[in-house]
Amino acid sequence: MKTTWFVVGVFLLACAGPVKDLKSESPRTLPVANQPGSNFDASNFAPGAGRELVVANCTACHSDKLVTQNRSDRQGWRELIRWMQKKQGLWPLAPQTEDVIVGYLATHYGRPQVADDTRRPALPDQLMPPTSSSLPTPVLKEKNP
Amino acid sequence: MTKKSDERGIHDLYSEDPLGADTKLWGRRSDPITRRGFLHGAGLSAMGAVLGMSIPFSRNMPAGLIPAALADTSEVFRIPGKHDGLVVLNDRPINAETPAYLLNDNITPNDRLFVRNNGFPPSEVDASTWTLDIGGESVRTEKRFTLDELKSRFPKQTLQLQLECGGNGRSEYRPRARGNQWSTGAVGCPEWTGIRLRDVLEECGIRDDAVYIGYYGADSHASGDPTKQAISRGVPIAKALEDETLLAFAINGGEIPALHGAPLRLVCAGWPGSTSGKWITRIDLRDRVHDGTKMTGKAYRVPCAPVAPGEAVDDSEMCIIESMPVKSLITSIRSGTVHPVAEAISVGGHAWAGDLAVRQVELSTDFGQTWSICELAEPPNRLAWQRFEGKLTFPVTGYYEIWARATDQEGRAQPMLVPGWNPKGYLNNACHRVAVRVV
Numbered sequence: 001m002k003t004t005w006f007v008v009g010v011f012l013l014a015c016a017g018p019v020k021d022l023k024s025e026s027p028r029t030l031p032v033a034n035q036p037g038s039n040f041d042a043s044n045f046a047p048g049a050g051r052e053l054v055v056a057n058c059t060a061c062h063s064d065k066l067v068t069q070n071r072s073d074r075q076g077w078r079e080l081i082r083w084m085q086k087k088q089g090l091w092p093l094a095p096q097t098e099d100v101i102v103g104y105l106a107t108h109y110g111r112p113q114v115a116d117d118t119r120r121p122a123l124p125d126q127l128m129p130p131t132s133s134s135l136p137t138p139v140l141k142e143k144n145p
Numbered sequence: 146m147t148k149k150s151d152e153r154g155i156h157d158l159y160s161e162d163p164l165g166a167d168t169k170l171w172g173r174r175s176d177p178i179t180r181r182g183f184l185h186g187a188g189l190s191a192m193g194a195v196l197g198m199s200i201p202f203s204r205n206m207p208a209g210l211i212p213a214a215l216a217d218t219s220e221v222f223r224i225p226g227k228h229d230g231l232v233v234l235n236d237r238p239i240n241a242e243t244p245a246y247l248l249n250d251n252i253t254p255n256d257r258l259f260v261r262n263n264g265f266p267p268s269e270v271d272a273s274t275w276t277l278d279i280g281g282e283s284v285r286t287e288k289r290f291t292l293d294e295l296k297s298r299f300p301k302q303t304l305q306l307q308l309e310c311g312g313n314g315r316s317e318y319r320p321r322a323r324g325n326q327w328s329t330g331a332v333g334c335p336e337w338t339g340i341r342l343r344d345v346l347e348e349c350g351i352r353d354d355a356v357y358i359g360y361y362g363a364d365s366h367a368s369g370d371p372t373k374q375a376i377s378r379g380v381p382i383a384k385a386l387e388d389e390t391l392l393a394f395a396i397n398g399g400e401i402p403a404l405h406g407a408p409l410r411l412v413c414a415g416w417p418g419s420t421s422g423k424w425i426t427r428i429d430l431r432d433r434v435h436d437g438t439k440m441t442g443k444a445y446r447v448p449c450a451p452v453a454p455g456e457a458v459d460d461s462e463m464c465i466i467e468s469m470p471v472k473s474l475i476t477s478i479r480s481g482t483v484h485p486v487a488e489a490i491s492v493g494g495h496a497w498a499g500d501l502a503v504r505q506v507e508l509s510t511d512f513g514q515t516w517s518i519c520e521l522a523e524p525p526n527r528l529a530w531q532r533f534e535g536k537l538t539f540p541v542t543g544y545y546e547i548w549a550r551a552t553d554q555e556g557r558a559q560p561m562l563v564p565g566w567n568p569k570g571y572l573n574n575a576c577h578r579v580a581v582r583v584v
Contacts, residue, residue, distance in 0.1 A: 118319055119319070119562045119563055120317065120561075120562050120563050120575060121317055121319070123480065123546070123578055123580050124328075126481070127480035127481055127579075127580055128480075128481055128580050129480075129481045129482060129483055129544070129580050129581060129582035130481075130483065130582060132542075132543075132544075132582065132584070135483065135582070135584060
């Protein structure tokens with residue numbers, strides 16, 4: 001579920017149209033680490049500790065909306081930062097800075113409880129079959145009770 | 146009015162008030178000084194019965210302690226006389242549901258019938274002195290019958306009748322509705338033997354202004370307050386007078402188990418199970434909609450007009466649930482089964498539709514994109530569930546869900562999503578899903 005959510009987030013990020021085409025912009029001047037700043041609207045960010053760091057480090061490349069329309073937990077936001085650093089030219093962040101940013105994002109844009117976010121929950125674990133990787137190679141058949 | 150639900154989970158109860166939980170769950174009282182043991186043995190046998198073992202060092206057992214065997218199984222424990230697979234949703238009062246794959250019998254055996262209690266079952270039941278009073282504003286002559294009189298004076302009826310809790314399926318509603326988080330198993334279709342309620346009511350005389358019946362049982366309110374009824378519901382007079390509405394004194398050819406309402410209970414099949422009162426001692430013919438416990442407020446009611454998920458609904462906008470909606474269960478396959486791709490899979494189960502019959506049952510293996518029609522048997526009698534059988538093949542290996550969808554005789558089918566949210570989480574008849582890994 002976590003992975004799925006993350007993929008959705010990344011997909012939205014990659015698809016965010018009017019902001020700036022992050023993927024295809026070929027010869028692109030990467031922002032430099034010592035020049036964070038706000039190039040895009042940041043008015044949607046919720047007030048709270050860490051907001052300034054988020055504005056400074058995130059809105060140089062994309063609008064606040066790309067952030068605020070997504071939800072994830074600390075790990076998910078951290079993975080997204082890694083991905084942006086690897087693929088999208090986000091500068092390195094000092095560990096303390098990253099912690100504040102991740103904390104702000106997880107607090108204000110945290111993952112809703114998955115169970116409270118659906119019109120039909122997935123089947124519960126006890127009703128699920130074994131995963132394919134956990135099955136022995138020869139075909140196994142279970143007799144019905 | 147603030148009303149605190151008495152339906153709680155074991156951990157919930159113990160975390161709040163350990164000593165109180167001891168008393169409520171088991172009737173346990175421990176030594177007030179040492180806070181150990183079981184005063185006069187109170188509660189010891191009840192706890193032992195659920196644990197399935199005696200408690201050798203019960204003298205030393207500290208008060209307010211959840212037995213580890215129960216604490217570790219996260220609320221799932223066995224009830225004497227019930228199948229091991231029955232999932233215990235709530236310990237106080239006892240409520241338990243049956244996993245779908247254990248409901249494959251066409252006639253549900255006693256040990257696989259779900260248990261739903263609103264209060265505490267009567268502790269002492271003597272069938273030889275049991276009486277039923279018929280009264281109310283709209284009765285011509287109030288009468289009292291002994292159990293023997295009921296059995297001998299009125300023609301005996303044996304019918305297979307399905308019972309389903311109005312809250313069956315509640316666990317899928319979001320936002321969550323409070324109450325027992327039933328998944329799919331609060332339903333069963335045993336064979337009941339009894340007499341027609343109509344015959345008894347007509348013997349006493351029904352005035353023209355009768356609109357409803359209201360029952361009273363010998364169970365006690367979960368708070369222990371003797372002035373309160375655990376539950377006192379009823380049905381409109383038309384439903385009460387149907388051929389299939391029974392005062393039952395036997396189930397599956399034998400005595401009704403204590404948990405299921407011995408020695409006398411109502412069976413109003415096709416309506417919320419709560420209309421089928423247990424341990425019945427009195428039935429009133431009412432000149433108004435019965436206003437007993439759990440008839441009013443939000444109990445067994447849904448919004449008269451559809452509401453958005455989570456929306457606040459005033460009590461005055463809530464309407465009493467009558468006939469239950471169309472529904473089906475796949476019972477021949479246990480969800481989680483592994484099946485070889487080369488073989489077809491046989492899929493069987495039951496379908497029912499409240500007061501109506503089921504017209505068609507379909508199965509899907511592709512998340513509802515295509516459906517194949519099953520063979521569907523006629524019900525053995527009105528208000529019994531109907532057997533369906535189908536055969537499916539899988540194109541390639543992988544994860545599948547087999548979905549079942551029934552359609553009632555008036556064309557209403559089960560939805561694939563959870564239907565309209567309602568504050569108490571009743572009437573979820575979304576199609577049943579069974580997961581299969583095909584290898």
